[in-house]
Amino acid sequence: MFKFGFEKVSMKKIGFIFSIVLLLTFQLNAQTAESQLQLFIDDGVALMNQRSYAKANEKFQVVINQLKPLPSRIAFYFGKNSYFLGEYKQSINWLSKYIQLKGTSAPFYDEAKQYLSLSEKSYLEQNKSELSEIEEDLNSDFECYSQDKMVCPACKGTGVLITKGVLQNRYETCPFSGGDGYLSCTEYNLFLKGKLKPADEIE
Numbered sequence: 001m002f003k004f005g006f007e008k009v010s011m012k013k014i015g016f017i018f019s020i021v022l023l024l025t026f027q028l029n030a031q032t033a034e035s036q037l038q039l040f041i042d043d044g045v046a047l048m049n050q051r052s053y054a055k056a057n058e059k060f061q062v063v064i065n066q067l068k069p070l071p072s073r074i075a076f077y078f079g080k081n082s083y084f085l086g087e088y089k090q091s092i093n094w095l096s097k098y099i100q101l102k103g104t105s106a107p108f109y110d111e112a113k114q115y116l117s118l119s120e121k122s123y124l125e126q127n128k129s130e131l132s133e134i135e136e137d138l139n140s141d142f143e144c145y146s147q148d149k150m151v152c153p154a155c156k157g158t159g160v161l162i163t164k165g166v167l168q169n170r171y172e173t174c175p176f177s178g179g180d181g182y183l184s185c186t187e188y189n190l191f192l193k194g195k196l197k198p199a200d201e202i203e
């Protein structure tokens, strides 16, 4: 009887202790995870200050994906680091978010403003230069790669143009390259742009 009762009590006790241990473990784990993520922010900032922007980015990404709610300073750090990575649009988004959240009294307000305008400027320049690169491609001459003679595209180097007729084909000397079937690089580029005049049109 007594033995039975003791066992019953001790089972209850064990159960109680077990659930407390379990609860503490959970809380401890949650705290550890959170403080670990807080440490990730500090690590990221240190890496950013050492100009290891890609590594800093990895740390910040982990924090952004896992820490809820996000501390506002991560928006500043991530936005600033994005500027150094050349991710200007991302930088603009996060720095604007930080300024919106924290206002002018934010601890990093001045720096956030500074990097926001740098990112905006770079973003505009980047888009402008991409546009002008495309324009340059369209206007640029074909490289003849130091070949001084290019095969004439009209007669394919034969020097003869063949016009298919109903009864018989008509053969004529190529009006672009003459009989030799080659063009100079300048002529070749004019031809590609449709600006090379056939010989019979030249007065």
Ligand SMILES: [Zn+2]
Residues within 6 Å of the ligand: 152, 153, 154, 155, 156, 157, 158, 159, 160, 174, 175, 176, 177, 178, 181, 182
């Ligand atoms: Zn030709």
